[in-house]
Amino acid sequence: MAADPVTGAAPAKAALWRRPVFRSTVFQVLLILGVVAVANYLFTNTLQNLEQRGISTGFGFLSNEAGFGIVQSLIDYDETYTFGRTFLVGLLNTLLVSGLGIILATMIGFVMGVARLSKNWLIARIATVYIETFRNIPLLLQILFWYFAVLQPLPRPKQSLELGEMFFLNNRGFYHPVPVFEQGFNLVFAAIVVAVISIVFLARWAHRRQEETGQPFHTVYVSLAILFGLPLLVFLVMGSPMSWDYPALKGFNFTGGGVVIPELMSLLLALSIYTGSFIAEAVRSGILAVSHGQTEAAHALGLRAGPTLRLVIIPQAMRVIIPQLTSQYLNLTKNSSLATAVGYPDLVAVFAGTTLNQTGQAVEVIAMTMGVYLTISLSISTFMNWYNKKKQLVER
Amino acid sequence: MNSAAGDMDAFVQPHFLKNLILTSTRGNNRTMKKIVLATSALAFCAAVSTTAFAGATLDAVKKKGFLQCGVTTGLPGFSSPDDKGNWTGLDVDTCRAVAAAVFGDAQKVKFTPLTAKERFTALQSGEIDILSRNTTWTLTRDSSLGLNFAGVNYYDGQGFLVSKNLGVKSALELDGASFCIQAGTTTELNLADYFRANKMAYTPITFDTSDETSKAFDAGRCDALTSDQSQLYALRIKLKNPDGAMVLPEVISKEPLGPVVRQGDDEWFNIVRWTLFAMLNAEEYGVTSENVDKMAASSKDPNILRLLGQSGIKGQGLQLSDTWAASIIKQVGNYGEMFERNVGQGSALKISRGLNALWSKGGIQYGPPVR
Numbered sequence A: 001m002a003a004d005p006v007t008g009a010a011p012a013k014a015a016l017w018r019r020p021v022f023r024s025t026v027f028q029v030l031l032i033l034g035v036v037a038v039a040n041y042l043f044t045n046t047l048q049n050l051e052q053r054g055i056s057t058g059f060g061f062l063s064n065e066a067g068f069g070i071v072q073s074l075i076d077y078d079e080t081y082t083f084g085r086t087f088l089v090g091l092l093n094t095l096l097v098s099g100l101g102i103i104l105a106t107m108i109g110f111v112m113g114v115a116r117l118s119k120n121w122l123i124a125r126i127a128t129v130y131i132e133t134f135r136n137i138p139l140l141l142q143i144l145f146w147y148f149a150v151l152q153p154l155p156r157p158k159q160s161l162e163l164g165e166m167f168f169l170n171n172r173g174f175y176h177p178v179p180v181f182e183q184g185f186n187l188v189f190a191a192i193v194v195a196v197i198s199i200v201f202l203a204r205w206a207h208r209r210q211e212e213t214g215q216p217f218h219t220v221y222v223s224l225a226i227l228f229g230l231p232l233l234v235f236l237v238m239g240s241p242m243s244w245d246y247p248a249l250k251g252f253n254f255t256g257g258g259v260v261i262p263e264l265m266s267l268l269l270a271l272s273i274y275t276g277s278f279i280a281e282a283v284r285s286g287i288l289a290v291s292h293g294q295t296e297a298a299h300a301l302g303l304r305a306g307p308t309l310r311l312v313i314i315p316q317a318m319r320v321i322i323p324q325l326t327s328q329y330l331n332l333t334k335n336s337s338l339a340t341a342v343g344y345p346d347l348v349a350v351f352a353g354t355t356l357n358q359t360g361q362a363v364e365v366i367a368m369t370m371g372v373y374l375t376i377s378l379s380i381s382t383f384m385n386w387y388n389k390k391k392q393l394v395e396r
Numbered sequence B: 001m002n003s004a005a006g007d008m009d010a011f012v013q014p015h016f017l018k019n020l021i022l023t024s025t026r027g028n029n030r031t032m033k034k035i036v037l038a039t040s041a042l043a044f045c046a047a048v049s050t051t052a053f054a055g056a057t058l059d060a061v062k063k064k065g066f067l068q069c070g071v072t073t074g075l076p077g078f079s080s081p082d083d084k085g086n087w088t089g090l091d092v093d094t095c096r097a098v099a100a101a102v103f104g105d106a107q108k109v110k111f112t113p114l115t116a117k118e119r120f121t122a123l124q125s126g127e128i129d130i131l132s133r134n135t136t137w138t139l140t141r142d143s144s145l146g147l148n149f150a151g152v153n154y155y156d157g158q159g160f161l162v163s164k165n166l167g168v169k170s171a172l173e174l175d176g177a178s179f180c181i182q183a184g185t186t187t188e189l190n191l192a193d194y195f196r197a198n199k200m201a202y203t204p205i206t207f208d209t210s211d212e213t214s215k216a217f218d219a220g221r222c223d224a225l226t227s228d229q230s231q232l233y234a235l236r237i238k239l240k241n242p243d244g245a246m247v248l249p250e251v252i253s254k255e256p257l258g259p260v261v262r263q264g265d266d267e268w269f270n271i272v273r274w275t276l277f278a279m280l281n282a283e284e285y286g287v288t289s290e291n292v293d294k295m296a297a298s299s300k301d302p303n304i305l306r307l308l309g310q311s312g313i314k315g316q317g318l319q320l321s322d323t324w325a326a327s328i329i330k331q332v333g334n335y336g337e338m339f340e341r342n343v344g345q346g347s348a349l350k351i352s353r354g355l356n357a358l359w360s361k362g363g364i365q366y367g368p369p370v371r
């Protein structure tokens, strides 16, 4: 055991209860016990009182038949499935819109953030106008704008805008063909996996080669060639084991193919454009935080503007950007619950809305819903913290 | 816990909750409000015990001096605010009648607009004293939400509203159609049942408020709008072109709509239930808002005299004043007057009495004897 750093005395001399480590541990354990006890008291007491009031409690309702339909589901669902299933349907719809939103917002944000710093006056102005406009209009209004002002006025199914009898756009959504995989397509999937793995190795090899010899390698082009070439080759060898299912107008609506409903489109557009404007500002501030000397040094070494940005500025800017990016991702995910405004069936609309109302079990349903958002948020921030650490260690 | 409950009650009754709850319910605040409602339901339930419940609502209502009544966010004929913020409608008048019975003043009501999804939590948490919001009486709601249905102020059934140029004459032709509906309603469930039973496909597009629902229908997001039939007539007059839409003949469900109160307060339950019965009895005996004073002074009919508090038990059992029923009739009218003014021939909706006629006139509205 180490000696006490302040007094220099050996710790064994102090009585057990005087040792700081021991005391702080005891207090922390007591605190945790206290919190757990209070939470437990509140929870059991609530359930007990609800029961006395004649309000159903417990999680038994999750296995009862739901009895209502949901417009969009990533897994099999109809009204004969259970309330538990509605939870999954809502959860997946939330993950879908948040996941896509995060990807789109990041792309928009990086492009616009860099564009705002562009030397080209017009590009910089466009980016500024975009950022200042969308950052300052409340998100709910933007969602309603896309839904009611842009997507609803589209033509009705019979007058759909179409592209080559494959893609149709009307006020019920965007209809597109979906691939139908036939026997033998598994090998194509396998080829994709193989391609991805080999690209990873290729990138490592290229990196090492550059470190050792200073010779760059066109990783991007070769990777793209592998990614598309290999599966395509297998696909052709297997005799094209795939067909397309095209949407077609039948009765009132299009059937067949796939559809992106306008509720999803408006929510996704609003979330990614809104959050993108914040990310753009984070990117700009990150880039500005890298001292101009870095750019000058890079130029002096003969790097052109593109590689300077990619290899020198962005990696250093990332350290400033990532923490802000994390909070924007969290915001986007939580903001996706505004879905109810346009009837997109996310977790809040389907589960904390309809299911709560049809079962009346507010406490259980809200607790589950809060648990989900907490878990999603904690996972995002854990991942981003890990990523941040990794980025910071690159520092030399 | 039980012994402390009496003291805790003072904290947890509506005053405390009201401060927590935002009064504005539209737009941005909706999600916020739901969270507040749910949280306050939790806080409410965690702190109070049941024994303190009986009689609590009447006392609390009297103490604060007005009735807090949960209504729709706007549905012509049932509950809708005019441009000055005055609420009118059948469900609104039901609340006014309760206020007339309790205070002798039908104006002592404040209204809380609620979406279908919010309504039960609002009542459970004590934000409102009575829910009068075209709410269907079902087994689940009556038995597992800790609520009681006090009666039926409108017998309804679910129907379909379609655009005329869809060229559809019957709901059975709607295979593959999409439907605008409101979340958290029996409508959602009946629609699923009906299409399952008839082996037809459908797409539900679910919105929070009737406003969003009818706007989406107007914009052609869905082929049909489905809801209780009375509400279809009400929503139809709000469309851009009401004549371009029609109600299909099918009625696919039973929707007895009525006021709801919290379970466990029998005294309050009786007051609401007998407010309705008093209005039905008044219509049956021909007592109207116009002739009620004259009847009280000069009628010879013992039924009328008992109803108007001139003889018999009067208001005692309900712990109300002797003229409770007379106040209702004078200020709100009898059931028939209330019906015609809001949804019947005196209104834009022009709905005929149908099932809502008195039992003696071919309907099923029936008030037990006042004696």
Ligand SMILES: N[C@@H](CCC(=O)N[C@@H](CS)C(=O)NCC(=O)O)C(=O)O
Pocket (backbone or CB within 6 Å): B071, B072, B073, B074, B075, B114, B115, B116, B133, B134, B135, B136, B182, B184, B185, B186, B187, B208, B209, B210, B211, B213, B227, B228, B231, B255, B257
């Ligand atoms: N009676 C049904 C449906 C009631 C209902 O909410 N109907 C809609 C018609 S679209 C409504 O009144 N909405 C008015 C509002 O949300 O303010 C139930 O109790 O579930």
